[in-house]
Amino acid sequence: MSKYFLVFLLTTTLISCSSLQSYNKHPKTEFRGVWIATVVNIDWPKNGLDNIEKQKKDYLEILNFYQDLNFNAVIVQVRAAGDSFYASDYAPWSRYLTGEEGKVPIQNFKMLEWMISHTHSRGMEFHAWLNPYRATFDSKTEVLSPTHDFNLHPEWMLKYGKKYYYNPGLPEVREKLTSIMKEVVCKYDIDAIHFDDYFYPYKIKNAVFDDQSCFEFYKQPNQTLEDWRRSNIDSLIKNAHQTIKKEKPWVQFGVSPFGVWKNNSTDPKGSDTKAGVTTYEDLYADPLLWMQKGWVDYVIPQVYWSMDLPVASHSKIVSWWAKNKSNSNIYIGNGAYKVRNNSDAAWDEKKELPNQLKLSRNTKEIGGNTFFSAKSLMQKNTDVAKYIQKKYYKKPALSPISPLKKESIKEINIKDLKITLDTIYFSINTNHNIRYALCYSSGKKLKESYPITKLRTKTHINTNHQFIIPLKELKSKRQVAISFIDYYGQESKPIVLNLRP
Incomplete structure (x- = not known):
């Protein structure tokens, strides 16, 4: 091999590597989202009793903070527990917004429309986050509005631990939840409907989710309780998808499941983890099926563990989701709330969260990241936020296109x-x-x-x-x-x- 050829080979290799690094450094499309939790006023509003001007100011502070970091989407919780952050025919106004459940905002202010408008004006997407099955956040049912489903349809409710849940096995519950999705899609200029990880509730030791009679009535021949429960969630996901696409085909449908589908100790297809909870076996949700069927535009698994945690390694779980991607976009949910606030010492390191972004960007099947939750980097750890902006989010990025899109853009003059x-x-x-x-x-x-x-x-x-x-x-x-x-x-x-x- 001649020395001239070696020089040529070295030069072209360096150029190729440089191009790759340039692309990775400033991707044109990348999902950069943040969850804004409203239940018990986690992120916003800071207090339901705050006046509207204070609530508006606080929301704009969140938008401006993440706009400055070049984020391009907010996922805002507009249904926390059988309530709503908008005028709804199906649920009362949320006490987390107005201070009292069922109370209309002063001068009937259209908060959700205002939020969407200001989000879009900053070039950001607005994903309407709804919790479908949680009916109450605690056992204080006396604070619920007379128009809350707990009071209108007590036969739909199951108590588990200190909370009440809608019974996912009832067809009328699924019909009601689908109507709620349709109302939000039709009334508001949103970019997506978003579900979180709360399907069947996380298991509580020695507690029974008492849906046995419902199972006996609705089960198919030879169907197990576990398969029946999963079929109920599948039906809701399928119906929500079909309803959304029928009304506005461009509105996406995304779900953020618990990060571990199954451990490989119970299924060879599962991840190399030892998670105490799995989304398939404990929450009765099967996001792999939803992707395969084309029922979701995107999935954001909540991979809230550090890179090398032995029982549930972030890097291993991300790799597993990448290998199991099909027909939907996949973004990674990152536990920003754990930074310098967790017993796992890895989170004390400034680069733990940035290294997770680096992993996502270097994994071609992964299209971006979402942080839980909004206040995590606003109230503290601003050094981490600045590092992320400088190292990974220095330039803006466009939002990824859904693989389920039905139309192509035409020439515009x-x-x-x-x-x-x-x-x-x-x-x-x-x-x-x-x-x-x-x-x-x-x-x-x-x-x-x-x-x-x-x-x-x-x-x-x-x-x-x-x-x-x-x-x-x-x-x-x-x-x-x-x-x-x-x-x-x-x-x-x-x-x-x-x-x-």
């Missing part, structure tokens, strides 16, 4: 273009549902696509399909490229505009 000294005005003529205009710095020659490092602005469209883009972000650029993002998250072909002669 600009009209009524007007360029002033400091602003670009234009509108578009299309029947396509467009949510954002993207503005990239560009040369004269049009490219098929532009890297995220060239992105200068992401502008939310108004109801008249009109855009206003400030030129201050573009400095002295002579040309820019404009493209559009539709409701599915698809990007159109770019168009080059000459800003100056």
Whole structure:
């Protein structure tokens, strides 16, 4: 082998590695989400008795904090325990929002619409998080509204531990929950419906979830209790998916299951873990089936353990989910709440959470990450947040497209273009549902696509399909490229505009 060939080989290898590192460093699409928990006012509102202006201010603080970190999605809990954070025909107003369950906000303020609008104006997605089966958070049923299902349909309720749950085995419960999904999808401009890990409740020692009579009535021949319970959850997931897609096909449906499907000690297909709870055997949820059937757009397993924890290694679990991906996007749920707040000493290290992001990004099947919960990096550990922003989230990223999308984005033309000294005005003529205009710095020659490092602005469209883009972000650029993002998250072909002669 000649020395010239060796030099060539070394050079091309270095170039290839450099390109790979550049791509990994600034991916164009990557889910960057954060859960905003409202139950017992974990993240927001800080208190249900706070006035509306205080609640609005606190919500905007969360949005601004994560926008500055280049996050692109919030997953906001709008149904915590048989209640709602919006005017609903099916549930009372949440006491976590108004201080008293069933109490209407002052001046009937439309909080959810306001939240969605301000989220979208920052270029972020709004995922409406609903807890389907938890009816109460504790045994204090006297605080429940007369219109809460606990009072309207006591026959639907099962007490387990100190909480009440909807009985998943009742068809009328599934019908009610599906109606709730439909109401949120139809009334609000959300990007997704989101379920968490609470299906059948986490097991309590010596407690019995008393659904035996329901099982005996509804079971199929030779069906075990365990399989029957899983079939009930499967039915809800399937019905929710079909309902959402029928009303608004672009609205995604995502689920965040417990991180361990099964241990390999009980099933060779399971992960190399020794988890005390599994989503399949204890919570009766089978996200692998849901992905295979195409019932969910994305799955966010809650992998809330440190990288090398012996009984449940984060790295091993992420690898397992990557290998079992099918027909749905997979993002990883990260336990930001554990940073410097856990008996596992690994969480004391500044780089534990950032290293988890690095693992996700280096695993091609994984499309991003979501942090639980919003307050975890806001109230403390700001050094970790700054490190993440500098090392991994320095540039923005577009949200991934659902693999279940039904339409392709069409060519879009600009009209009524007007360029002033400091602003670009234009509108578009299309029947396509467009949510954002993207503005990239560009040369004269049009490219098929532009890297995220060239992105200068992401502008939310108004109801008249009109855009206003400030030129201050573009400095002295002579040309820019404009493209559009539709409701599915698809990007159109770019168009080059000459800003100056």
